[in-house]
Amino acid sequence: xxxxxxxxEIAPVLRRMGIGExxxxxxxxxxxxxxxxxRMNVEYRAxxxxxxxHADGLEVTVTRTA
Numbered sequence: 001x002x003x004x005x006x007x008x009e010i011a012p013v014l015r016r017m018g019i020g021e022x023x024x025x026x027x028x029x030x031x032x033x034x035x036x037x038x039r040m041n042v043e044y045r046a047x048x049x050x051x052x053x054h055a056d057g058l059e060v061t062v063t064r065t066a
């Protein structure tokens with residue numbers, strides 16, 4: 001099942017992600033997605049959470065790596 005991530009909030013979705021999970025957003029949300037992921041990398045550094053973003057085609061992919 002594919003969820004329409006265009007209308008989903010970014011930060012709550014990233015907080016609920018487990019290690020190895022991948023979420024994709026439309027490319028027009030690139031700025032918001034990357035800035036949120038970077039902010040959360042700093043905010044949750046003590047807990048060991050890490051997020052990686054990658055823009056490919058018309059999607060921005062966020063992967064929780066740790």
